[in-house]
Amino acid sequence: MGGRLDLLLGVVLMVSPVFGISSCSFDGQIALYRSCNLTQVPQVLNTTERFLLSFNYIRKVTSSSFPYLEQLQLLELGTQWTPLTIDKEAFINLPNLKILDLGKSQIDFLHLDAFQGLSHLFELRLFACGLSDAVLRDGYFRNLNSLIRLDLSKNQIHSLYLHPSFGELNSLKSIDFSLNQISIVCENNLKLLQGKTLSFLSLAANSLYSKVSMDWGKCMNPFRNMVLETLDVSGNGWTVDITGNFSNAISGSQTSSLILSYHIMGSGFGFNNLKDPDQNTFAGLARNSVIRLDLSYGFIFSLNRRLFETLKDLKVLNLAHNKINKIAREAFNGLDNLQVLNMSHNLLGELYNSNFYGLPKVAYVDLKNNHIGVIQDQTFRVLENLSTLDLRDNALKTINFIPSISDIFLSSNKLVTLPNISLTASFIHLSENRLEHLDVLYFLLQVPRLQILILNQNRLSFCSQSQSTSENPSLEQLFLGENMLQLAWETGLCWNVFKGLSHLQVLYLNNNYLNFLPPGIFSSLIALRGLSLNSNRLTVLSFGDLPANLEILDVSRNQLLVPSPNLFLSLSALDITHNKFICECELSTFISWLNHTNVTIFGSPADIYCMYPNSLFGVSLYSVSTEDCDEEEVLKFLTFSLFILFTVILTLFLVAILVVTKFRGFCFVCYKTVQRLVFKGHPQGTAPDTYKYDAYLCFSSKDFEWVQNALLKHLDTQYSTQNQLNLCFEERDFVPGENHIANIQDAICSSRKIVCLVSRHFLRDGWCLEAFSYAHGRCLSDLNSALIMVVVGSLSQYQLMKHQPIRGFIHKKQYLRWPEDLQDVGWFLNKLSQQILKKEKEKKKDNNNIQLQSVATIS
Template sequence: MYFCISFSYYRLLVLLLCLVHHLNPSLAYSLKNCSINYSKDALADVVLYCSERKLVTVPDDIPRDVSVVYLWYNQIEQINRDDFRDLSKLRILWLDTNQIAHVDNGSFIHLVALTSLHMANNKLTDLTGNLFQGLSHLTMLDLSGNNIQSIHTSAFLPLSRLETVILDSNKLQQVTDIQPILQLPLIQKLSIRGNLFPSFETKDLLLNVPSSLKVLDVSDNDKFDKFSITTQIFPHLEMIDLSRCGHVAGWKWDIPDKTLLRNITQLYFSYPLIAFEEIRKVLQSLDSLMYLRLNYMEKWIAKGLLATVCKIPTLKKLDLYWNHVPNLSVKLVACSELSELDLSSTSMTELSKGSIRLMEQLRFLTLETNLLTKVPDDIRTLSSLEILNIGDNMISELSCEDFTNTTRLRELDLHTNHIAKLERCVFESLNDLKVLDMSDNLLWTLGGAFKIGLKKLEFLDLSNNFLLILEKGDFQSLGSLKRLNVVWKHKAFNGLNNLSNLSVSPPLKFENKFTGLQQLENLTIDFINDGFKGPQPIFYYKDFFHLKSMKVLTVICKGYHIGFPFDIPSEMLQAMKHLEDFTAENFYISAPDVDTFQINCQLKSLTIRQTDLSDLDPGLFQPMPHLQVLDFSESKIKSLDFLFQSNLSALKCLKLSDNEITVINETVFQFLPALTYLDLQNNPFTCDCSNAGFIQWVKNNKQTQVVNAYQYTCSFPVAEQGNKLLDFDIQFCWMDVSFLCFISSTCVVVLTLLASFIYHFLRWQLAYAYHLFRAFLYDSRKRKAGAHHRYDAFISYNVHDKAWVYQEMLPALEGEQGWRLCLHHRDLQPGKPIVENITDAIYGSRKTICVITRHYLQSEWCSREIQMASFRLFDEQKDVLVLLFLEEIPAHQLSPYYRMRKMVKKRTYLSWPQASQHTGVFWQNVGRALETGDRDIMAFK
């Protein structure tokens, strides 16, 4: 068994690399209305895509380091001065197909690196003097499809490096409007097609120095009546496009001195909107013409125009496509010096014999999209031919003589014909052929055509044919083949020792043979479901064991294949130690086995789509320390929890679109330290507090771009359906600092008001509670210390009852029975706080006798004494309180004194009025009450 490099060592290495690795700053955050495609090349240009977003203004979150911005197909109406501020690295800006009618002066002043500006198909009407201020590096400007009627004379002054200007389909009417452009020092190409120029005359152009213009396009000007060059202002002009110029009456060519056009090498005409004699005069005046294009010129070709064309001694390239002239090829006999000829789309049924036979220098011939039924005979004589395109015809067969003498042929295109079979000798003489395209034919057999010859063939496309059976060795002579695209059912690739790229499209029922492809690096298998319902076919995985050079493996299955054994065993990939990119689409039925990639330590990109990965084992990623791209789209994934244990510290790009993810734990991204690109589009997100952390992470993280995050929609709950995920207010999910400050200040205010209220209305009660608390502490200390009681009873009475206490109680209890009593008029310590005296007296006595009268109940201090005694009663849970009623008090008079009424209901008491006839018994009961410890006293009534 093979093992990858130690993971502990690798983790340390990755950590160090992450510290020094330059993260692409373009992927530093999520954009509201744009996206940046992931690029494996960290040094690649940052390209921002904002097209087709229904934008009405330029986005305000464009990254500062962006190089290319696409803003086409939106609804932007105006460019403001600060729209492109700080974009000092922007080189290409696309603003095509918007509604731009106004651009603030200086709007592009910050685009110091801009080289290409595209503003086609907008609503500009004039170019102001400061419109292009700051664009000193601009080389290409496209303003076609606007309504431009005027150009300020200084509009192009800042554009000192401008080379190409396109002003097609505007409303310019005077040739003098383009004078500022022609004065540019480096201008190379000017296109003013589709404007309203009545003529083009150089006498109207007052230039100080000759223009450097090389390409002039004045086509599609239907009001054109004259083209005149009478001054030396275009000494470098090489190409003129006069296609579709003029009206039915024709236009005039006025070049009195043909030396003025001595450098013209290319000329384009289409539609016969110029008199026959005029066009002949034009062609005869161009002594350096090398490339001539004549489209839709059937009228003048039928009249003999090609006779004049073929007399141009310098002509090398002739394009005659879109000319439907019978026997067109016959008229080309005299054009013997051509090196390139395009006769495509001419409705040609045959190429007349001898029509191109004499073109001994012909290197490029295009006969595409015609009605040819066989390869023209004249091709056999074109020994210099290098590129031949006869695709999209009706050729049904190829003979061995068709390419006998075209030994220099490098590219042959025979796509979209009716070729059903090949002869062994058909390509035998094409020893220099490198590219052969025979796709979209009716081929059912190769006939041994690739067993001989074609030693240098590098690219072969046989896709979309009807090949059923190919024998072993059918490609044995293609030793240099590097790329093969073919559909087959039984395949042998013996002899393709140098093949590096192979694209095959087998049906599900097939027998593969890849044993001879030792140099294969890129293999794409596109399975086709052909309705196979027989016994399960045998998939020879062992044939893959020899593909030791494999770097990119793509397996795609089209159609329904449940039940087909497509789960790739780990042994299949064991030989592919250099595998870097693996893609499986609609191939696996369930998640791959955890050991599938145990040997593929070099894997950098893993794509598994249209597969049920709901039970994915995180251990699958353990052998992939270098994985940078992971695509699990359309895979029924419900959670990102598998990433917690995945060890994907090098992962940069994660695509999980079209899954079933509802809630995301944002802490998972802590385990992906290198992540810069995240795609979670088309998932059924839940818009509640369970996603609050993820929403905050998307908005605040400065490393990972969450693609189109601001377009993610809510699926749950029902009330949030259709709303945007990032619009969900997460403030309801937790308290922020401002809210906490509000709560704190509110509490302070309420406490202040409450304290003031309590002090004003309840200050005595608070003081009493304070002393009660002190009494409690005092009692606790006394109990711990086991303090001795000084008195047997503390007598709590009102001053109005003092006489009864001294005359009746003291003689009976102290004199006769010998109890030690504590009276506040006699025994309390002078100078000591009253409450402390009361507390000491109550807790220094075993019992407290309360002499209850109406005056007693109305006394504040008496009330506090009985409350203190009650507190001791509840605290010690002992019978320490004796109630002695000196007078009868009805229950309804006790109701205002809730505490007293409650005690009377729960405790027994002594009544002096009821014992007035038996005072001796009364004082005996009092004595018994003083003797009892924890028992209640029976009432004597």
């Protein structure tokens, strides 16, 4: 895959060498001065080989305009924005010039000797220069003995009267007279070309013979004693009669390729004013040895009987872009040597067994972009040498008619399933159909000698039961993109679909909604080199998911969070752009690998970016620092060393710890009992301060009964004299009639600590969330830990993070979680009391470095 891309790139560079330098510059061999607003030819070194001067304002070229450039081979002087004057021997200082391009420059004056001295010139481009008949009549091309190609298209030439010097142009092979105004060409016009062999002669788009009354008896054969490899007379508006007369007139002149496209032959769909060609239309070409005939872009509606009977040597017939709806029996009779038949872009609806009789050697039939919905079973089976059948963009619902051929194109039809028929093909194209069941895929994977299978843009999503696999030793490329394989694989079925493909090299699974890869799905693909998984929903790739010998992997536009670089060590190229990377320390290994790997990474660095945390959103992974993560790794190492050092000591206390853990509630009760006995007569209290309450208890009114039983009875002094906390809560301490916000603010300001009991009811209570915001604001302004958050019930991190004030708190602070085990309640209440009574010094923490972060929670 990569080799083909490199080869293509090399070809582009070879054919476009001037792309490597900027405009208005010179590199010693190529002088590129396009669109530089020049009014005269600039001076360049005598080493120049290519001189490009188009799109300027040069008005005049004389014999002194160019320095002596012995090595110059190409001069481009076309498309000047002002009229151009070319003086006598204007190019005399360019003795080895091979290509001269003056196209699209309006030539006001062309001296008769303008091209003298160009003995090595083999291509002269004079298209769209406003030239008249004089350019042919007056001998402008004298002494151009090496001239091979002459382009005089798009001028104002009305008649072909050739100067005698044309008889001396022995190297001339190609002449283009298209898009002029030449109405008649007769034998006397081209006498000077008799005896020559031309590879190309174009008289296209001249209204030739179509707007004048012709006496073919006097005009005779314009190409007598000439050999024409390609004759282009397209776009002249020829009817069946003109085409027939022309065929008869040129009878006997050898013409290998005849282009008659853009004609007006045929009645068209729904009209009868013009007739379709018949067996007499091309009868005159019987002795012309026509090998290629182009009748495309016309209005032929019906292919009449024995239409091409006289064209015994024809190998390529192009009937594309007509209105063909009917094929008469024996329409192709006589085409014993035809190999390629193109009938694409017509109006065919049904094909019958007799349609293609008389084509014993045809190998390629192109029927794409018709309206074909029904084909009889034997239609193509009579074509013994058929190897390629193109039926794209039709309305087929079955393929019972398909013979055993090498290349089958059936994309963009209406196939819902495939019949169990015998197929033998090396290439099958079935994209853009309506195939749903993976039975189709299992069936096609059993086709002998199949090398390439394309099933993109179908609906493959259903697998009724596991299918048995069969070896396919020939399949090399499999395209399954833009289907719905996730729906099939999530049922646990069809995980063996690739088991028999030991020679598969390229596999496309893009756009299949995949959120997982079935275990071992690629285990049999030992020859796989390229894999496309782009535009799916994969969040993780595990070891063993990818084939061992994979070289090129595309996992772009997935949802990979923290990929392991060890997955990509065997690759030579990787596309991992547009994923959803979580830029925390877990990703540091991948970031380091990304910056140092020899693997070719497709896409720009800006396309590989962080999605989380928000502080790094959109930042390229190449710009993310991992220094802090290195310190964390060192800390982990030291911690592990200490763990090893004290393992023996910890083992000695293991039993004790287990006992305490198992009976921690009882142990805590004993501890409190001993504490009361020791401090009997010495009540513990807190020093008076400026706060009215020890803590403001913020909770939802729907949780009041639970709060009263679980906390108030064990902490609040008004519930029991043994309790030591003076608590404030809404049901008891808020002033009736007072503004609720004012009550909340007063409670927060009058309390040393604010305890928010976050439950499901709390998250739905707007007043509770408002109170949390005020409390959090006090923490930020006073730089202390006045806010204590207690999570009650089975609330997940995600549910908490949905609320902005809570999310801001837990990003920076720890929170408590109400214990699930009843024996931990006493210990928890004691710890909560200590935090409420604790007075902390104000701290200020400044962190200016962008680094990888993780959220710590207490469970």
